[in-house]
Amino acid sequence: MNKFKYYFILLLAGIAIVSCNKSDDEDVVTVPPRDYKEQYKADNDSIVKYLKSNYMTVVHAPGTPQDLDVVIKKIVPGDGNVSIWDQKEYPLQTRKVYSNDVNYEVYFLSLREGTGSKPMNTDKIVASYSGNLLNGTVFDSSYGNAETFNLFAYSPEGSVIEGWSEIFPQFRTGTSTTNAGTGVITYDNYGAGVMFLPSGLAYYASGKGTIPAYTSIVFSFKLFDLQRMDNEYTISSSTGGVVILGDGVPDYLEDVNGDGYVYDFRNTTKYPNPPKELIDDTDGDGIADFVDFDDDGDGFSTRFELTKPTTEIGIIGGINYGTRLYYPWDPTVDNPNTPNVDEYEPRGIPRRPTGALTDPTKPESATNTKKYVEEDYTAPGRLRIHLDKTYPIKKN
Incomplete structure (x- = not known):
């Protein structure tokens, strides 16, 4: 009889312990991060x-x-x-x-x-x-x-x-x-x-x-x-992961204020009140240039505006226009330390063309644009077309 009571008490104690543990598991308290x-x-x-x-x-x-x-x-x-x-x-x-x-x-x-x-x-x-x-x-x-x-x-x-x-x-x-x-x-x-x-x-x-x-x-x-x-990115629809695509302009050239830093202020939880002096956003759409696929907000992607015409790729008519498909930021010379790659590019990203109209008898339009002159590709301080929302001219 005494032995039975002893085991019965142990059984009750065990049930009590299990019950307490279960309750503890169900009542786990999540501690919020500190301020x-x-x-x-x-x-x-x-x-x-x-x-x-x-x-x-x-x-x-x-x-x-x-x-x-x-x-x-x-x-x-x-x-x-x-x-x-x-x-x-x-x-x-x-x-x-x-x-x-x-x-x-x-x-x-x-x-x-x-x-x-x-x-x-x-x-x-x-x-x-x-x-x-x-x-x-x-x-x-x-x-x-x-x-x-x-x-x-x-x-x-x-x-x-x-x-x-x-x-x-x-x-x-x-x-x-x-x-x-x-x-x-x-x-x-x-x-x-x-x-x-x-x-x-x-x-x-x-x-x-x-x-x-x-x-x-x-x-x-x-x-x-x-x-x-060059960090323009998108989110993969299949994996949900970040995919870096770039827009052709390295981040350091999209630092509008020149302070050496760029930030993606779309994260309003992390940056609820970003100082204005830290914002690098040419078109003011809330997307910093370094993650914006259309820096000037003109409806044409930056990559599209940096694309060289096929008539300006390689040696055309005895003139070497460089081998890249896209304009570099500025004209570049060949790097002798990379003998297997020709970095030579005589033209940088152009500004809005300033030459003669295709048809001088008609006003400038999307179908009657001005021609580029050499200075449009090289002039210091020029407003490059991917940052100029007035160009390309949109069709009516």
Whole structure:
């Protein structure tokens, strides 16, 4: 009898435990993400404290893979080391970033700007990096190796965190030499720096690997090279994924305000109140030029307006018009480093033609256009036809 009571009590206890677990599963509470503005205040306080309580050493070994490597350590009272905040050799800089309706000020250091070109925040880059938490824990590194990354937020192959897209364009690429025997590429004069990122421009609520949610992080980095991108995209009807098509004009040439950054402000959740000075939208249709297939809104696609007539492709009548099907931004000369490709193009994207009318006795119209003169393809400061909504002339 006692044994029966014992097992009966265990059975009831087991049922109770199962019941409690089931209830817990059904009552899972989803915790909403923290407020971005409040989290930024906490992140910024942590970053400033980090900058004031740590010092860094920089390896100066020009021409070696160790050039401008960075080591950051905590200051020990009385050790005589000067904090990152107070040191003067590499003055602390900030960049203003608007994202998730927060006006961030991102701290970064420029160890060397670099001598080449600046990437756009939508280009591909070749870089090396090392990342650590504010407690000094290294969570990731390329170990000095050059790797390729896409800064474009909507890249179908995946992109980097937002902080990278904002800080890398502050630097320039370097120079490169390729060993003829081994094929190994050596970089020099590249940009190098350190960025201190609040969680809102990093992994925020999701975290990643050993990076906890809502964690500010630090990256030291080197910018070796870049690839210009042309990012007009569409969404695949079959897969729902992003498909990059481009319109013939690289993103860096669609930066209307010339600040080195372009943004797709159609994402009104992320950008509810975008500053007007950040908008790069020629036709004012709410679609930035770098993702707009019709930049001037004239009903003719940019790709159509950049297409060269078949009479201006290749050698015609003894004149070399270049081999491309589309006009480049400006006339280009052949690159001797690409012997198998002829980049020569004597004409860039033209402006609205200014020559004589096809029929001088009739007014200008879609069927009686003016003829192009050579200056229409080369004049400095010309309004190129893909940005001129008055051309092509529409038929009545």
